[in-house]
Amino acid sequence: xxxxxxxxxxxxxxxxxxxxxxxxxxxxxxxxxxxxxxxxxxxxxxxxxxxxxxxxxxxxxxxxxxxxxxxxxxxxxxxxxxxxxxxxxxxxxxxxxxxxxxxxxxxxxxxxxxxxxxxxxxxxxxxxxxxxxxxxxxxxxxxxxxxxxxxxxxxxxxxxxxxxxxxxxxxxxxxxxxxxxxxxxxxxxxxxxxxxxxxxxxxxxxxxxxxxxxxxxxxxxxxxxxxxxxxxxxxxxxxxxxxxxxxxxxxxxxxxxxxxxxxxxxxxxxxxxxxxxxxxxxxxxxxxxxxxxxxxxxxxxxxxxxxxxxxxxxxxxxxxxxxxxxxxxxxxxxxxxxxxxxxxxxxxxxxxxxxxxxxxxxxxxxxxxxxxxxxxxxxxxxxxxxxxxxxxxxxxxxxxxxxxxx
Numbered sequence: 001x002x003x004x005x006x007x008x009x010x011x012x013x014x015x016x017x018x019x020x021x022x023x024x025x026x027x028x029x030x031x032x033x034x035x036x037x038x039x040x041x042x043x044x045x046x047x048x049x050x051x052x053x054x055x056x057x058x059x060x061x062x063x064x065x066x067x068x069x070x071x072x073x074x075x076x077x078x079x080x081x082x083x084x085x086x087x088x089x090x091x092x093x094x095x096x097x098x099x100x101x102x103x104x105x106x107x108x109x110x111x112x113x114x115x116x117x118x119x120x121x122x123x124x125x126x127x128x129x130x131x132x133x134x135x136x137x138x139x140x141x142x143x144x145x146x147x148x149x150x151x152x153x154x155x156x157x158x159x160x161x162x163x164x165x166x167x168x169x170x171x172x173x174x175x176x177x178x179x180x181x182x183x184x185x186x187x188x189x190x191x192x193x194x195x196x197x198x199x200x201x202x203x204x205x206x207x208x209x210x211x212x213x214x215x216x217x218x219x220x221x222x223x224x225x226x227x228x229x230x231x232x233x234x235x236x237x238x239x240x241x242x243x244x245x246x247x248x249x250x251x252x253x254x255x256x257x258x259x260x261x262x263x264x265x266x267x268x269x270x271x272x273x274x275x276x277x278x279x280x281x282x283x284x285x286x287x288x289x290x291x292x293x294x295x296x297x298x299x300x301x302x303x304x305x306x307x308x309x310x311x312x313x314x315x316x317x318x319x320x321x322x323x324x325x326x327x328x329x330x331x332x333x334x335x336x337x338x339x340x341x342x343x344x345x346x347x348x349x350x351x352x353x354x355x356x357x358x359x360x361x362x363x364x365x366x367x368x369x370x371x372x373x374x375x376x377x378x379x380x381x382x383x384x385x386x387x388x389x390x391x392x393x394x395x396x397x398x399x400x401x402x403x404x405x406x
Contacts (some may be wrong), residue, residue: 001069043165043214046121046143048222051102052090053308053324057293058267059281060287061238063226064185064204069104069326072115072149075183075206076160079151082106083374084331090324095317098123102324112152115162119145128171143168149181155380156183168214179211179219192231198346198377200230207245221245233339234274238267268378271295273336279310289313304328334372342372350380358389 019062052070055062062074071078085107092100121133122142127135150164168178183206190201204226209219226240244261267281293310306326314320315329333340349364362385369378 007171007181037326038396043175043217044143044145044168044209044219045144045164046119047179047209048220049092049094049100049119049121051104051117051119052088053293053310053322054269054277054279054295055061055267055324056092056312057270057281057291057295057308057310058238059265059283059291061208061226061240061265061267061281062184063224063240064187064202064228065226065238066187066202066228069106069115071151072104072106072147072162075185075204076115076149076151076162076181076224077183077206078186079106079115079160080153080158080185081187082108082113082151084108085329086326088324088326090259091152092320092322094121094320095314096123100322110149112150115147115149117145117147117149119147139171141170147181156186158187159183160185164211166214166219175214177212177214177219179209181206181208181210183207190229194232196230196232199397202228204228234271236268240265242388249263269293277308289315299330302330304330304391332373334374338371342368342375342378344368345371346375346378346381353385358385358392362389363383376397388402 001004024356049059050056051073052062052068054068055065055070055074060074062068062070064078065071065074066078066081067077067083069082069088071081084346085105087105088102088103090102092102094100097119100119100121102117102119104115106115108114120142121144125138125140128137130136147162149160149274151158151160157319161181162181164179164181166175166179168177169278183204185202185204187199187202189199192200204224206224208222208224210221211219213219221244222242224240224242224247226238226333228236228238230236240263242263242265244344263286264284265281265286266284267279269279271277275297277293277295277297279291279295281291281293282289283291291310291312293308295306295308297304297306299305304327306328308324308326310322312320345364345368349361349368352358352361352364362382365378365382365385368375369382372378
């Protein structure tokens with residue numbers, strides 16, 4: 001009876017998720033705000049600058065991406081898919097000598113992952129000139145945001161949220177703002193004719209910069225809907241639909257095309273033996289059009305170094321370059337061969353389970369874990385089968401006791 005109730009509950013949750021996402025989309029458009037498509041009405045626009053050379057190289061289509069520290073920015077629910085501690089440093093060269101710097105890190109905590117990100121958008125100091133043309137000092141201009149995020153996997157989906165403190169200084173003017181992001185993610189299996197991860201398709205939604213104003217203007221509130229599909233272990237396609245949350249009329253942008261601030265970002269990533277990665281992206285209805293990226297992954301003992309770079313076309317403003325380096329603290333380095341062997345034993349475990357050979361299934365899942373302890377499902381499978389084995393043993397013992405009384 002308990003198992004039947006659990007199954008019904010799980011099915012109810014699975015049906016509820018799409019309904020929940022749809023309701024959120026409708027409700028969030030009722031929040032009073034202003035359009036980024038209407039010039040000059042949004043404060044702290046630097047919050048829309050993408051973080052991470054990998055996502056930027058893929059056209060910033062990253063709302064449904066998994067196993068990446070940049071989820072702190074695009075969708076905090078993605079933190080629930082991380083497997084080990086990470087640290088990332090990023091530098092980006094923007095127009096008019098402006099700079100964008102970011103440091104992000106994550107660490108496993110209470111079954112999920114805690115993330116932190118600090119971003120600074122700044123311009124080198126320039127001369128302050130009075131009405132007579134005399135230099136009276138220097139003008140300082142920089143913006144900063146501090147983000148504390150947390151993501152957790154519920155098994156059937158991932159959830160996450162973040163809190164932001166935003167500081168802006170423009171000469172003598174100083175502004176303080178607060179905001180939060182929230183997000184959900186659902187990972188599924190979609191058919192592929194090639195060898196692919198167990199969960200190769202994911203859907204994500206995040207709502208960003210919901211909070212106070214920057215002086216008289218609202219923050220650039222965004223809603224992002226994304227999908228990510230891995231055709232194989234080495235080829236991935238991403239797409240994001242992005243809309244500024246202005247008023248209820250913004251729903252028109254989702255249904256009737258590229259009006260005002262509606263954007264559609266697409267990205268692709270090809271990796272060779274998880275050592276070299278080649279990326280490309282295209283942004284519709286956005287400044288500029290395309291982006292390119294290159295990544296290199298190298299492991300020394302138990303630390304993985306990932307170096308990423310990107311090139312972005314910004315139309316009349318010229319190209320923008322970014323560079324980031326990510327450190328992953330991996331207690332056990334997993335090679336390509338380890339992943340292949342782990343997947344073979346995992347699939348054998350599934351077949352033994354279907355054949356009702358629980359002992360053999362547990363043995364195969366443990367072998368899979370030995371090769372790849374970061375396999376998302378293997379620990380849960382072992383735990384469930386051990387509990388099932390104990391339950392069957394208790395049932396057999398009870399039946400023997402009942403027969404003894406007879």
